Amino acid sequence: MYVGLDVGGTNLKGARVAEDGSVEARLHEPVARERGEDLLEQLRRAVQTLSGGSRPDAVGVGVPGIVDHRTSRLQGAPNLPALAALKDADLAAELTHRVACPAFLDNDGNAAGLAEAWLGAGRGASSLLHVTLGTGVGGAVILDGRLWRGQSGYAGEIGHIQVDPQGVPCGCGSVGCMETVVGIRGWVRRAAELRASRATRLKDVALEPATIVAAAREGDAVALQVVDEVARCLGQGLGGLLNALNFERCTIGGGVSAAGPFLLERIVRETRSRCWANVFENCSFRLAELGNEAGVVGAARVAMVGLADRRWA
Amino acid sequence: MYVGLDVGGTNLKGARVAEDGSVEARLHEPVARERGEDLLEQLRRAVQTLSGGSRPDAVGVGVPGIVDHRTSRLQGAPNLPALAALKDADLAAELTHRVACPAFLDNDGNAAGLAEAWLGAGRGASSLLHVTLGTGVGGAVILDGRLWRGQSGYAGEIGHIQVDPQGVPCGCGSVGCMETVVGIRGWVRRAAELRASRATRLKDVALEPATIVAAAREGDAVALQVVDEVARCLGQGLGGLLNALNFERCTIGGGVSAAGPFLLERIVRETRSRCWANVFENCSFRLAELGNEAGVVGAARVAMVGLADRRWA
Numbered sequence: 001m002y003v004g005l006d007v008g009g010t011n012l013k014g015a016r017v018a019e020d021g022s023v024e025a026r027l028h029e030p031v032a033r034e035r036g037e038d039l040l041e042q043l044r045r046a047v048q049t050l051s052g053g054s055r056p057d058a059v060g061v062g063v064p065g066i067v068d069h070r071t072s073r074l075q076g077a078p079n080l081p082a083l084a085a086l087k088d089a090d091l092a093a094e095l096t097h098r099v100a101c102p103a104f105l106d107n108d109g110n111a112a113g114l115a116e117a118w119l120g121a122g123r124g125a126s127s128l129l130h131v132t133l134g135t136g137v138g139g140a141v142i143l144d145g146r147l148w149r150g151q152s153g154y155a156g157e158i159g160h161i162q163v164d165p166q167g168v169p170c171g172c173g174s175v176g177c178m179e180t181v182v183g184i185r186g187w188v189r190r191a192a193e194l195r196a197s198r199a200t201r202l203k204d205v206a207l208e209p210a211t212i213v214a215a216a217r218e219g220d221a222v223a224l225q226v227v228d229e230v231a232r233c234l235g236q237g238l239g240g241l242l243n244a245l246n247f248e249r250c251t252i253g254g255g256v257s258a259a260g261p262f263l264l265e266r267i268v269r270e271t272r273s274r275c276w277a278n279v280f281e282n283c284s285f286r287l288a289e290l291g292n293e294a295g296v297v298g299a300a301r302v303a304m305v306g307l308a309d310r311r312w313a
Numbered sequence: 314m315y316v317g318l319d320v321g322g323t324n325l326k327g328a329r330v331a332e333d334g335s336v337e338a339r340l341h342e343p344v345a346r347e348r349g350e351d352l353l354e355q356l357r358r359a360v361q362t363l364s365g366g367s368r369p370d371a372v373g374v375g376v377p378g379i380v381d382h383r384t385s386r387l388q389g390a391p392n393l394p395a396l397a398a399l400k401d402a403d404l405a406a407e408l409t410h411r412v413a414c415p416a417f418l419d420n421d422g423n424a425a426g427l428a429e430a431w432l433g434a435g436r437g438a439s440s441l442l443h444v445t446l447g448t449g450v451g452g453a454v455i456l457d458g459r460l461w462r463g464q465s466g467y468a469g470e471i472g473h474i475q476v477d478p479q480g481v482p483c484g485c486g487s488v489g490c491m492e493t494v495v496g497i498r499g500w501v502r503r504a505a506e507l508r509a510s511r512a513t514r515l516k517d518v519a520l521e522p523a524t525i526v527a528a529a530r531e532g533d534a535v536a537l538q539v540v541d542e543v544a545r546c547l548g549q550g551l552g553g554l555l556n557a558l559n560f561e562r563c564t565i566g567g568g569v570s571a572a573g574p575f576l577l578e579r580i581v582r583e584t585r586s587r588c589w590a591n592v593f594e595n596c597s598f599r600l601a602e603l604g605n606e607a608g609v610v611g612a613a614r615v616a617m618v619g620l621a622d623r624r625w626a
Contacts, residue, residue, distance in 0.1 A: 066591075075591055127464060141558065143461060149597040150559020152442060161553030162587045165545070174552070174587050232478070237553070239487070240474030244554060245454065246463020274487050278379075278388055282464040305435045 003050050003059045004300030005043055006108060007031060009079040012042060013292075016050045016149035017300035021119045023293070025050050036085035044098040052155020057093065059103040060303030062111035062295055067091075068153045072105055075153060109156055110147055111298030113289075118253050118301050120289040125249035128242060130288070131158065131234075131254035137179040141245070147305070159183065161237045181233040184256065187212055187226060194222045213259040225267060227259075235270025242275045242283055253288030260287065316363050316372045317613030318356055319421060320344060322392040325355060326605075329363045330613035336606070338363050339621055345414060349398035357411040371415040372375045372408065373616030375424035375608055379464045380404075385418055417619035424611030425458055425601075426453025429564050431614050433607065434599040435505055438562035442554060443601070444471065444547075446569035450492040454558070460618070472496065474550045494546040497569065500539060507535045526572040540572075540579060548583025555588045555596055566601030573600065 001024070006013040014027035027046055032038035047059050064079030065084075077083035095103035106114075113122070113130030116163075122128040127141040136272035138157030141148045147156050159179035160172050167176020168189075180186050188207045195202045200222035205211045215223035238250060250271075252264060268285045290297060314337070319326040327340035328594070340359055345351035347370060360372050378390030378397075385405035390396035399407075400530045418429040419427075426443030431480045441455040450472030452612035461468050472492035473485050480489020481502075493499050501520045513535035518524045528536035563584075565577055572573045603610060 122366075139557075143456065149560065151561040152559060152591055154556065154559040154589055154592045157556045157559075157589065157592075158553075159366060160556045162549045165549060172390065172589060214508075236475045236478060240471075240550070240553065241557060243467065243470045243473045244452075245461065245558075246465060246467040246470075248464040274486060276467055277475065278465055279463075279467045279470075282467075309540065 001051070001054065001056050002300040002303045003047050003056045004111075004298065004303065005046055005059070005061045006241045006295030006299055007039070007061060007063045007080070007083065007107075008041075008113070008295075009033075009064055012046060013294075013296050014046045014050050015050070015296035015300060016056075017297060019304075021297060021301075023053065023297065026296075032079070032082055034081055036082050036089075039082035039086070040094060040098060043095060047099045053210070055286045056101050056303075058303035058307040060100050060106070060111070060299040060306065061091075061095065061105060062108040062299040062302065062303065064108050066153045066157075067105050067107055069106075069149050070072075070152070083110045097166065102303070102307055104302050106147075106149075106299075106302045107138075107153065107156070108295060108298075109138035110149070111302055112140055112253055112290075112294040113156070113251075113298070114147055114301040114305070115290050115294040115298030116288050117145065117255065119297065120294065121251040121253075121286040122249055123294050124246075125284070127245070127247045127249070129158075129238070129245070129247045129250045131238070132250060132251065132254035133182065134254040135184045137182050137254075143245075158237060158241065161190075161240070163233050163236050175310045178233055178237040179184055182230050182237075184209060187230060187256075190229060191222065194225060198222050209256045209259060213262060215260060220223040227263065231263065231266035232270045234267050235272075235274050238267070238271045239274025242271065242279050246279055250283055250285050251288050251296065253290075257287055314364070314369050315613040315616045316360050316369045316465075316614040317424075317609040317611065317616065318359055318372070318374045319424070319608030319612050320352075320356075320374060320376045320393070320396065321421075321608075322346075322377055325359060327359045327363050328363070328606075328609035328613060329369070330610060332617075334610060335612065336494065338365065339609075344393070345395055347394055348364050349395050349402075352365045352395035352399070353407060355412060356408060360412045367618060368617075369414050371417065371616035371620040372412050373417045373424070373612040373614065373619065374408065375419060375612040375615065376405075377421050379466045380418050380420055381469070382419075383465070396409070399616075415616070415620055415623075417615050419460075419462075419612075419615045420466065420469070421608060421611075422451035422464070423453045424615055425566055425603075425607040426455055426564075426611070427460055427614040427618070428603050428607040428611030429566065429601050430455045430458065432610060433515070433602040434564040434566075435562055438560075438597070440558070440560045440562070442558070442560045442563045443469075444551070444563065444565050445567035446495065446565060447567040448497045450495050456558075471479070471550060471554065475552070476546050476549050491546055491550040495543050495550075495553050500543060500569075503542060504535065504539045507538060511535050521546075522569045522572060526575060530575055544563065544576065544579035546578050548585075548587050551580070551584045552587025555584065555592050557594055560596055563596055563598050564601050565598070566603075566607065570600055
């Protein structure tokens, strides 16, 4: 039995997960946002609560930041002060000590990708590019069923592929990254620009991907243009990655993927024109299936895989 | 003892290669360009000549085309009719039959990358992006010492990452691929455009990367602009790939890499501004070291690795 914990900017979610992936218990509470010690103690209690007296085989934790797997140290966690305060600690060792069983840590996008590969839209594929669309744009690279973390844990950071050298500045320090167009702020910025000078039913609504997609479905030209530009930009980034890595499957998750087939069809069409025909034909595109569950199930999978890997160390 | 054969558009090169990578015999002759049967027979004779009476452990062949490793069939070999004529054959099986020992086939860019990873500029790195700069722009993706081929053999086709949606049409059917700027035809086209309207010492020379780099070294503004645009475009493509895969090393090979540190320094600078600081710091950039030897040594390595893999099949 494994425990998976998903540390978010607002909430801590947790689950007890059996070997076959079934969820046997859940937990959902506000996260200890400020102090590192409070967060560690909250994680310990959550494991205790979820495991119900017996000791888990292992614990996995997904965090909103890059984890250097060589040291189990965070490279930064901009949205959660409590986590940022722990950046010099070997978090896996610290947690292992507190929960008295092996603990493993990974980036939340990697955890979600592992979950989809295991039980969701990536099931059965030997290689998977999982894309997370939200405020940030991230992902996970899974090759032959294994997560590829790269040299220092950054693998999967596909949101910072430069798609437009003349584009807008990105928080990462570069310019015209995919995230500047495809991240939620990109949708909102573009819709705001366009509605300033054109007739659209987006005039008096709060701009967010859901309202923009709703208007686009009803034929609103401005909203359609925003959706098409997002899809084109994703097609550019994904087409390049598919050519370079020739994935068997590409799954689209994260909050924005709630836009569903309406968005997916456009992404697929734009990707198609930007990669080899053979590469496109050998890749299937799917919406993520696990929704909110991906975080905790993926964290449990991080634990399961981490433990299994020790057999071969 | 292994035999490596490098099938080019003009020449067939071959080598007998020992377990430690040392080359014990060489062969270099015009390739049988037209008929598939002639090419197969030439390969058989080359193996016989190189192995000098004893039977090789295995034979590896690098070819100028994409090989679908699932079937050992070519996806296309535009520059060599004899090879294109064999596209429906299981080439590894056919060669195994003719040379009476296990034979393995791979794309020549993959073979070169394996060679650099084994004995050249990629040595010691656990992950490597090898870039081949020539008329075409290709590469190899090597992760944890293993070549990643992807679902149908296209992995490493990094020349067809779209860098400019408003760019020029590419032979692959897309528009603004990295190869349209960075491939030799891209250098030549851009230099021709610029020299038509500006003073430059490129006025009366045959345009090719070597002459353009030579003029740039001497401070010619037009030549420098061409080199800088090529480097910027490569920086865009490589920066995105580094973010997505977080390689430990990036090696630059192929004929154009003869431009040496003058080009490499610019590529590195342009890549740096387009990826995470941590990702950049964790990647070392080097010029390929094996030159023309990479093809045959890499083909021998394809054989060696192919044979070793059978232990685990």
